[in-house]
Amino acid sequence: MHERFRGRGRSFFVFLKTKPMSYTYTFPRPAVTVDIIIFRLSDNDPQVLLIKRGNDPYKGHWALPGGFVDKDEPLETAAARELKEETGLTDILLTQMHTFGNPGRDPRGHTVSVVYVGYLTDESTARAGDDAAAAEWFKTDELPDLAFDHDVVVEMAESIFLV
Numbered sequence: 001m002h003e004r005f006r007g008r009g010r011s012f013f014v015f016l017k018t019k020p021m022s023y024t025y026t027f028p029r030p031a032v033t034v035d036i037i038i039f040r041l042s043d044n045d046p047q048v049l050l051i052k053r054g055n056d057p058y059k060g061h062w063a064l065p066g067g068f069v070d071k072d073e074p075l076e077t078a079a080a081r082e083l084k085e086e087t088g089l090t091d092i093l094l095t096q097m098h099t100f101g102n103p104g105r106d107p108r109g110h111t112v113s114v115v116y117v118g119y120l121t122d123e124s125t126a127r128a129g130d131d132a133a134a135a136e137w138f139k140t141d142e143l144p145d146l147a148f149d150h151d152v153v154v155e156m157a158e159s160i161f162l163v
Helices: 075-087 150-161
Strands: 002-007 010-015 031-042 045-053 066-068 095-100 111-120 132-139
Touching: 031 075, 031 150, 045 075, 045 150, 066 075, 075 111, 075 132, 095 150, 111 150
Parallel strands: 031 111
Antiparallel strands: 002 010, 031 045, 031 066, 045 132, 095 111
């Protein structure tokens, strides 16, 4: 159903929601997540920000900040929200780097993660929040074992952004 109205001399159609979308499907599909890589230089050594996971899966393991995209949430908004919730960091320019979606990358099910990269130019302190038990900076050549496929994600980011 639609309703016609006029504005600025043109005719527009406004579609009214009267029933559920007609193009919904019952087959399973992946969940969408965002992961965020924040780099900084400290004493001329590149560092990356990691969080210690407070929940399963991988509880107690180090990982990139990130999480699930909320319904009707733009990807960029989800990345900024997750970064703020898990590290307290805000107002960082985030650039979309790559999308990872291999089945099996997450034991909870098939997830597709859109990865964002940002840089800090100062010695900002991150503080753990939400489901992160800790947040710490690590030299890129001294990373601990990482959850999920985050070692592959960090390796790609280093090859692109830290040349």
